[in-house]
Amino acid sequence: MSAHLNTLTLHQLRYGELDDAEEVAARAHLATCELCSERLGAQQSERAAFEALPVPEAIRNASAAPAPANNNRNWIVAVALIAVAAAVVLVAFTQPWQSAPVGTVIGDPIARGIDGIRPKGHEDTIVVQAFKDTASGPVAIESGGQVRVGDRIQLKVRRPPAPWVTIAGVDGSGEAAVYGSWQPDADDWQPAPFGLTMDDTPGKESIYAIFTETEPNRAALRATLLDDHRSGEAADNTSWQVIILDKVQ
Amino acid sequence: MAHALTATIPKAQASHSATRTRCLVDVEALYRRYGDMVLSRCRTLLGNDADAAEICQEVFLKLHRYQDSFRGESKPSTYLYKIATTTCLNKLRSRKRRPEDPVAEPIVVPYTDTMLSHVALRDLAARITDLADEGTKLCLIYHYVDGMTHAEVGTLLGITAGAVRKRIRVFRNSIRNNPPAWLVEANEL
Structure with a gap:
């Protein structure tokens, strides 16, 4: 070629x-x-x-309009994939969240070469958000935001097209891990039933929320991540969204 | 853990920011400059003008929506090419069962180990819709349709050339062992 x-x-x-x-x-x-x-x-x-062709009206209108809230860019969808790194340790939080200023979140699908967006009808939906525990309470983490060793991350998900949610990830060394699955019982935002603590592996932490029709096979998910954490074996009606964090010492 | 589960972030804060940023990307200008490339890309992968025009628009509207990501790109063409490719794949997924889909036509090529080179690739994107995961499909399209080397594909996708090569090899092995209908038909011709 x-x-x-x-x-x-x-x-x-x-x-x-x-x-x-x-x-x-x-x-x-x-x-x-x-x-x-x-x-x-x-x-x-x-x-x-x-x-010789006219510029489509929708594009002319878009140019004249303000950009949508940039959180919308943060999602992707595809299949069964992944979660936060081996560099991340799964922990159960023992302290309730405190009220605190919270912004908005998420990942950068396009930067990953897949602009997302598998399940039709949900292209503009943000389905996972990440928050870092701080002394004053949880603070939203933007995609590309920095986290440090020992930081505790909480996630919130909004049930998207499929009933099962799995949190998984890939760390800076390429290690993949699947942290857990559950079935949110409502369509509104809900906290994940566990949090993540950053370990000492530096680099990009890609945290995935994977949505499936049935409880996924964790080994299969992890194997896919290890093979290539940029994509994964997809199953129909499965989607995922990623948050990419920059972990520093 | 139970405490953690009951804690909540105020909905107004957890939902998207209401703040809107000023549009810094001139989508119309980018369309005028790169629209031909995107439209051509969509025609190649989708196989018809109507779908290509629709997806071409969608690509630039995505650019408008995700412009924060775009601003980090050194080559707008690369960014748009990637979006166009993945958006076309999504479109193919959505229409794969429609009877007018040309995928149903058998392809007249020998079923050999070099099949994909021969297919070269009319309808390749549509033919592999159900046969590979997203990452593999991208590798196949960039390599076989666009003529990129494994290294070039890897650079575009942010993976190694070896990973690209492996994905393609695994795919080829899989269809050799379990050939899709259109390949079998072609082999019988």
């Missing part, structure tokens, strides 16, 4: 987005490759046709 320029590279050449070395290499290839030259020509023809 490497004999030719890939499709995205051809687009980026047209857009002037290749760096100097990449562009030189691409143009050198094009000078000798009839196929790729034809593909580039086809892209340029499509470009010309596209420019």
Whole structure:
């Protein structure tokens, strides 16, 4: 597959987005490759046709409107996957939460190469939020936010398209763990029946809430994570949402 | 634990922030610049103009919605390409059972170990809708449809080239051992 320029590279050449070395290499290839030259020509023809089309009204309207609350970006859906790292230790909280300022949360599906969103009709739904215990009470953690060794994380979930919720994760070393499953008994936000304490493995902690129609096989979930924590074996009617935290010492 | 379960975060605080941020991404400008790429991508994966136009719009509306993520991208085309690909896969999942879906057509290629190279890939995305997980589908599409190397796919997905290679190998083994109907039909032709 490497004999030719890939499709995205051809687009980026047209857009002037290749760096100097990449562009030189691409143009050198094009000078000798009839196929790729034809593909580039086809892209340029499509470009010309596209420019003759009107901009869709929905896009014009979006440009004129403020962005939605940015929490909406935080979700994904797919299948059976995962949870917080081996770097995270599952703990039962013994202290009730205190009232405290809480913001909003969550993960960054697009950054993970999967923009989410499996179950139809739930694309804009945030279904898991994370909060860090502090002296003044739980504080929401933004995706990409920092946590430290020993921090205790609580989760809240809102039952999405499936009745079973599993919390799992992958830590900075690539270790995966499945922490537990339960069935929320209502559609409103509910706390997870356990919390997580950050261990001393540094790096990104990806905390997943996985939603399934039936109680998932934990071993299968973990095996999938270990294979590639970016995606997992999907089962129909399963979805997940991820929160990615940056753990520092 | 029981105490923890009874503790609650005030709903108003736990729900989404009501604060709205000013739109910093000019979606229309991005559409004018990159719309042809996204539309072409959608046509390739979806196989018809109507769905492609619909999903193309959806991609840019997602960009509007998730613009905080977008602002961290060095190459807008890469970001949009990824969104377009995953959005198309979602679309294919939603329509996979429709009779007009071209996936039902047998594909005229020999069933060999190099089948995927031969399929090259008209309808590949649709044909693998039920046959692979999301990550594997992305690997297959970027590799076979777009002609990316394992390393290029890995870079795009944030995984190693070896992981890409493994995913593709496992998929190929799986369909060799349990060939889908369209492959069997093709083999009989």
